[in-house]
Amino acid sequence: MSKVDKDSIIRAAEDVVRERGARKLTLDAVAEKCGLSKGGLLHHFRTKQSLLKAMLEAATARESELTAEFVAAGCGAAGGTLYARIESLFTLMEDDESLPRSLIAAVAEDPALLEPIKTREALIRREVCESSSDPELAQLLLYAARGLFLGRVLNVMEPDDPVYERLHARLLELCADID
Amino acid sequence: MSKVDKDSIIRAAEDVVRERGARKLTLDAVAEKCGLSKGGLLHHFRTKQSLLKAMLEAATARESELTAEFVAAGCGAAGGTLYARIESLFTLMEDDESLPRSLIAAVAEDPALLEPIKTREALIRREVCESSSDPELAQLLLYAARGLFLGRVLNVMEPDDPVYERLHARLLELCADID
């Protein structure tokens, strides 16, 4: 029996987005994907917005988890949390472009969605600042990684462009310089 | 006589987006805004997608124009085109957040929209690389500006956060270092 809890619904929604794009993330599609009727789906998430919010939270949680793993694996030793943050960003975007892209679309259409995320963002900023000898530069590096992230998930940059790997490496070097 | 050409339609569409948000950019709304019937509007842009494409092109054109102005004004002297590019990004995002946000939403929902923009992007990259003694770092600085841009238009960062101005200043310093 495929258990149908909120997590599996979120996973189904992610699959829908990956397979059919942001525009096609519809309640019917999600319901079908997780073998539920629309009514059943709406029993768990009373509105589409709340489903989107949960998806966003799941995504950011995964990012933080991944960061923690990188820190645990010792990457942190070379450049504070910043290094791990950036590595997890790169990992995520290499793993999957369409999900982040769709989440960006959702957030851009309805900024209220990321209210709950702002606190986490503030936390990241503090973390990054405190673990570095040059907090401003550290933040800029984080933003650079995010800018690259955006370019990548929006397909502005070809996924196999060699410059991409070079910039990645260079970013990590710069991180190490200011740990 | 309010002339109704493609440009004025695009301006109307931008107004709609600014006033009512990305989600509400509907053909009817645009038509009403520029005093045209929907049929008339669709005479100029045969699909909504083509209107969006035109809006994107207009926005990127404005950005390049603004960059050229900064270069002409002598800002370029201190850090190549990169400086001007970054300044124009900051100018744009301080000027208006909702239009860029909506364009990002549109692009994220339909990546095909920015196919025509990729060539311009390639041009920017070349420009930035050629005008700097450290092309990789120059690109990273550009991406950092874009990351900041994203954070700003998505309201992840408070618009009046003082750190924002500090990062802006620091970015420009770094530009000057590698001109």
Add this chain to the structure above:
DNA sequence: GCTAACATACCGTCCAGTTGGTCGGTTTTG
């Protein structure tokens, strides 16, 4: 027998795109 977890059926709205036509001007042709 009460609640959580579903299902079925339906509603109302929104909205991109279509249809078929009007109207003023320009070009063609007899």
Add this chain to the structure above:
DNA sequence: CAAAACCGACCAACTGGACGGTATGTTAGC
């Protein structure tokens, strides 16, 4: 030169389907 044919710009009304959400069950477990 004038009628006819044509054309670009525009409009009002409509269609058809997608989609979020509701209303009303049904069933299984405690």
